[in-house]
Structures are given as structure tokens and as C-alpha cells.
Amino acid sequence: MNFNINKLTDKLRNMRDLSDAELAALIDAQDCDYLHKTADAVRRERYGIDVYTRGLIEFTNYCKNNCYYCGLRKDNTSLERYRLTKEQILECVHTGYTLGFRTWVLQGGEDMYYSDEYICEIVSALKAAHPDCAVTLSIGEKSYESYEAYRRAGADRYLLRHETADDTHYRSLHPDSMQSENRRRCLQDLKRLGYQVGSGFMVGSPHQTLENLVADLRFLQELDPDMIGIGPFLPHADTPFGGEEKGSLSRCLNLIAILRLMFPYALIPATTALGTIHPLGREMGLKAGANVVMPNLSPKGVRELYTLYDNKICTGEEAAECRSCLDKRVKGVGYRLVADIGNVKR
Ligand code: SAM
Ligand code: SF4
Ligand code: FES
Numbered sequence: 001m002n003f004n005i006n007k008l009t010d011k012l013r014n015m016r017d018l019s020d021a022e023l024a025a026l027i028d029a030q031d032c033d034y035l036h037k038t039a040d041a042v043r044r045e046r047y048g049i050d051v052y053t054r055g056l057i058e059f060t061n062y063c064k065n066n067c068y069y070c071g072l073r074k075d076n077t078s079l080e081r082y083r084l085t086k087e088q089i090l091e092c093v094h095t096g097y098t099l100g101f102r103t104w105v106l107q108g109g110e111d112m113y114y115s116d117e118y119i120c121e122i123v124s125a126l127k128a129a130h131p132d133c134a135v136t137l138s139i140g141e142k143s144y145e146s147y148e149a150y151r152r153a154g155a156d157r158y159l160l161r162h163e164t165a166d167d168t169h170y171r172s173l174h175p176d177s178m179q180s181e182n183r184r185r186c187l188q189d190l191k192r193l194g195y196q197v198g199s200g201f202m203v204g205s206p207h208q209t210l211e212n213l214v215a216d217l218r219f220l221q222e223l224d225p226d227m228i229g230i231g232p233f234l235p236h237a238d239t240p241f242g243g244e245e246k247g248s249l250s251r252c253l254n255l256i257a258i259l260r261l262m263f264p265y266a267l268i269p270a271t272t273a274l275g276t277i278h279p280l281g282r283e284m285g286l287k288a289g290a291n292v293v294m295p296n297l298s299p300k301g302v303r304e305l306y307t308l309y310d311n312k313i314c315t316g317e318e319a320a321e322c323r324s325c326l327d328k329r330v331k332g333v334g335y336r337l338v339a340d341i342g343n344v345k346r
Contacts, residue, residue: 204247
């Protein structure tokens with residue numbers, strides 16, 4: 001069926017929903033200036049020109065899992081592995097605080113070296129050092145009890161992308177040891193425990209269809225997360241998907257805009273993957289409705305070891321360099337980086 005993309009854009013803005021066929025047409029559309037501009041207008045209504053920053057601390061590149069797409073997968077034996085201590089993490093946080101950050105994302109592979117007790121110790125230490133800040137964890141699938149313990153220790157937010165809402169597609173991205181039902185259970189548990197939850201997916205992961213992407217949007221409607229992180233799939237040479245095509249920048253931008261129109265309140269980052277696929281990818285993401293950036297606060301010495309995909313940006317820069325680089329980039333496209341905890345505006 002032939003759809004008028006501008007009319008679909010207006011309808012999505014007004015209704016916050018479309019039929020599956022209409023959503024597919026919008027995801028797949030070319031030259032979507034009006035879609036992106038409309039998403040930007042909706043973002044400005046809710047958030048003005050503010051762009052929130054989250055300081056990203058990639059504290060371990062060990063992982064017990066073997067996702068076919070990710071360079072940190074257990075079977076990638078060519079990767080040098082590292083772990084940060086609580087003291088090193090606190091040092092990153094102190095540097096970040098002086099640079100104006102008020103929220104941190106502790107991200108890593110699923111690394112059993114960090115027991116629940118140790119994670120709780122780290123979270124409590126961060127909250128004690130900076131009670132005015134929010135702590136976000138992104139450390140994968142855990143039990144209800146573990147999530148509960150982190151929450152008690154002071155964790156405020158959790159990022160766990162659902163990756164794909166389609167079971168068959170999920171099976172083609174992960175070995176049998178990983179189950180999409182468990183990931184969905186985790187997201188429900190996190191919501192029950194009162195975390196501000198972030199989910200999302202890669203755009204253009206191998207075998208992904210337009211129908212899969214529509215299912216991802218439907219899944220997000222059900223989950224109703226506060227944060228939605230998407231970015232293009234990018235291949236990593238030392239993974240089973242090393243020879244696969246990367247995701248499409250324009251499809252990713254369309255999806256950011258669609259997400260803004262469906263979830264006007266959402267915190268949507270312009271991701272590092274977007275900045276890797278195109279030198280101005282993050283700026284384009286902001287102009288299409290994104291309102292968060294996540295500069296890297298990890299120590300310079302370990303950054304190039306957190307290689308989810310090839311050619312990742314910001315591996316040679318200090319935290320202060322990334323902060324001021326992003327400041328300029330954000331200003332350059334007409335927005336303002338804010339030192340704020342950056343809560344969702346429902
Ligand atoms: N281990 C945790 C997890 O999987 O939720 C957190 C870290 S994991 C590296 C964070 C995200 O990186 C994943 O949710 C995935 O979407 C993304 N990612 C992994 N490999 C990627 C690739 N090759 N291209 C783009 N994004 C990738
Ligand atoms: Fe591990 Fe997360 Fe990478 Fe999967 S995506 S291999 S769980 S770090
Ligand atoms: Fe890291 Fe530009 S944001 S160098």
C-alpha cells in the first residue's frame with residue numbers, strides 16, 4: 001500500500017499510535033525531513049533544548065554470555081580483559097562530578113567476579129559520595145533478589161535492552177543458553193521494584209525484518225519504559241556476525257523520531273553507535289528527537305578494550321575531552337547540555 005509519509009507523521013503525533021502497516025511504512029520511509037522535524041518539535045514541547053548527560057563507566061569487559069553480535073562475548077579470545085575496582089570506579093565518578101555529571105551508568109558484561117555484595121558496596125559508596133546523583137546499572141540479566149538488593153543499596157535506574165521482541169529473531173542472535181522470556185522477566189521485575197527502566201534494541205541486527213521492528217515498538221508500548229536506547233548494529237570482526245552488514249543510519253533516525261512521537265516523555269539517547277556509524281550521527285539523532293548523550297568516563301587505558309563493535313569512537317580521549325567535545329557538538333546543533341539528574345517528564 002502507498003502511504004503519505006507526512007500524513008502518517010501527523011497522525012502519529014496526534015494519536016501516538018498507528019497500525020502495524022503504517023508503522024512499517026514510516027520506519028522504511030526515505031527522505032523523512034518532516035518526520036524528524038515533527039519529532040524535534042515534540043521533544044522541544046516537553047524538554048525544550050535541554051540534553052541530559054549520563055557519565056558512562058564501562059567497568060568490566062568480562063562476560064559469561066556469548067551473544068553472537070557482541071565483541072565482549074565469552075568466546076572472543078582475542079580480547080584483553082579488564083576489571084575496575086570500587087576505588088577506580090569512584091575515581092571516575094569524582095572526575096565526572098567535577099565535570100558536571102549528576103548521573104552515572106555502570107555498564108559491563110555479565111561478570112560473576114562482581115558478586116551482588118560487591119555491586120551493592122559500589123552502589124552504596126557512589127550514593128554516599130554524591131547523594132544528589134542518580135545511579136544507573138546496566139549489568140544484564142539477574143534474579144529478582146539481586147535486583148532487589150541493588151535497589152536497596154540505592155540504585156535508581158536500570159538499562160536492559162530487550163534486543164528483539166520476536167522469539168525466532170532472538171534465537172538467531174543468541175545461543176540456547178539465553179532466553180527471551182528471561183529477559184522479559186527481568187524487565188518486569190525491574191519495574192516492580194520501582195527502578196526507572198530503560199530498554200531498546202539494535203537497528204539492523206542480522207535477520208531483522210520490518211515486522212520485527214514493529215513488534216519491538218509494540219513491546220515498548222506494553223513495557224512503557226522511561227528510557228529507550230536504540231543504535232545501529234555494527235559488526236565486530238571477532239564475532240560470528242563479523243561479516244554481516246551494519247545497520248542503516250536513516251532507519252535508525254526514523255526510529256528515533258517514531259519513538260519520540262509514540263513516547264513524547266521518553267529519555268532517548270543519541271548513542272555512541274550512532275556516532276560511530278557517522279561522524280555526525282549523534283547530532284542527527286538529537287535533531288530527530290533524541291535528548292540524552294552518554295559520554296565515556298572510563299579510564300583512558302581501558303576504553304579501547306570495551307569493544308562491542310569495530311571502530312568505536314571516544315576510545316583515545318580523556319573524560320574531560322569527551323565532555324567538552326560533546327558540549328560543542330550539542331551547541332552546534334542548537335541544544336544545551338545540562339548538568340542535571342535528568343528525570344523523565346511524564
Ligand atoms: N551486558 C549487558 C547487556 O547485554 O545488557 C550490558 C552491556 S551490553 C555490551 C550493552 C548493549 O550493547 C547491548 O544491549 C547491545 O544492544 C549493544 N551491543 C552489543 N553488541 C553490539 C554491536 N555489535 N553493535 C551495536 N550494539 C551492540
Ligand atoms: Fe555480554 Fe551484554 Fe555483550 Fe551479550 S551484549 S555478550 S550479555 S556484554
Ligand atoms: Fe568523545 Fe567527541 S564525544 S571525543
